[in-house]
Amino acid sequence: MVINKNFYLVTFSILIGVFLLFLSGKFIFSISWFFVISYITAIFISRLMDLQLSKFTFSFDLLVTIPFLLFITPETVSVILPVIWFITSKKKKILRFSISFLMTSLGTFFYHLANVDYLKIPFFVLGALLANLFWMFIYSINTLKELVNPLVNSYLLIFIGSLIISNVYIFSEIKSFPFFMLIFTYILYLFVIVSYVKSYNIVLFEKIERTKLNRENENFMTLISLVYEDNVEDFDKRLEEILETSCKIAGFEAALMSLFDNENKKVVRIAKSGIPEDVFEKLKNSNVSIDSTMVYFSKRFENEGVYFIPENTISIEEDVSYVFENYLTFDYENSWEPLDLLLVPILNEQNQVVGYISFDKPLSGLRPSINELKLLKVLSWFIYQFLKKTPYARFWISKNLKYLSYPEFVRFCDSMIKNSEEVVLAILDIDNFDTINFEKGPEYAEMISKFVEKYFKERKDIFYYKISGENFIFLFPNSTKLKTLMYLGKFYESITEEFGITLSIGLTYDENKGSYFELLNRAREALKVAKKSGGGRIMSL
Structure with missing residues (x-):
């Protein structure tokens, strides 16, 4: 279910x-x-000049508005500026x-509170900036923490601009030359701001990239340790730690793993990771078919082995998805949308x-780049290496067990033993296999071996490992x-009737949750007894 508070925030803002x-x-x-x-023309032009500042944009509309407040009323601005924002915004126009x-x-309101003309324009800017800060606080307190310096600097630049223009009120008589010099100074000031924002953005981008690289390096070592560490007791807890670490590496706030x-x-x-517990329980209890999910894995959405489905490209069922509330989105190309x-x-x-x-809420606020998609593919490989050692491997391992190495099979068996109330381990040996291979040929011997594999492959609750053509280990x-x-x-x-x-x-x-090797040693002892007794029998210890 999509949770959205925008309607209430929009209503609140308009009413206030x-x-x-x-x-x-x-x-x-104003009727001038x-x-x-x-003013309308200048604002339209300024909307085209918005400069990107990290994942935000430095908007020039207030800086353009400041000198026009000498000639038009603030009430006129409160009508014109929101309408132009509605017209020029690419998305979320009402917001x-x-x-x-x-x-x-x-x-x-602040403009009319000022009793001195010199303070009217600075007060107008102060009120507008406070409202802007309020909205940023409502949407994302974390974003405020990340961008304290650029935010404070931006507010100061805009407020200083209002003080420059307010110098008009210092003069008792305004003459043409001083006025045009003031406007010229303000225009130069705007150019300085443009240069500052561009240079600051470069510095900020380099800082973000360094932080990102350090984050990846630090957390990659943690991920490798989590994936390859032996003797894991709580697989579910470890999976959440791995997923949380993967989010830190890839730069996402939330993720959901499904098999x-x-x-x-x-x-x-x-x-x-990053999903409320009650929401996760709801998602776990939802009945989602594999066929309905595979619709999202269409070739048209694939890039570098990862699938990105943009908002409104395909319908998503509400009862099987979740959209975070207070979702901060941005009004520029390639920005991440809540339904992406x-x-x-x-x-x-x-x-x-x-x-x-499924990853969500990128820290950058942007849709993933090619390099980020490649990184996500690598992370999924690490996660699969751990999943092979967990009981969840039962979802696919019965069909593809031959592709596991023996150490992986051992780790898998240990995890199954720990998560089973009772378990049986068996070792099978085909009697006189070398003689059969010599007398009837390797093809016939291989047919016997394949018969064993095919017989047990049909049972998804039995797991086996082929040691050689004549030896198999089974876990029940x-x-x-x-x-x-x-x-x-x-x-x-069956096998006696088929091959004689x-x-x-x-x-x-065992029901005491012993280790794999403890069970294996006991099964070997039972096999030795069966062999010494002449073979052709099942022995249990």
């Missing part, structure tokens, strides 16, 4: 703005059309209108999608010894 204009005690609209038209209206209305449960044909939410969707697929060794990670999580013996007995009958051979199987049962 109207109330402030009413408190001003007068509403005089030369200055009104000149931008309400922000501008509140700024100019508070500025007008595909192919048996039940649904999406399973397994970890989150960024999906990073989790791929197995066969390049099949076994799940995905949440299974009793009797149930396992019955299943292996049926298998024994015998097998020796040693198995052990």
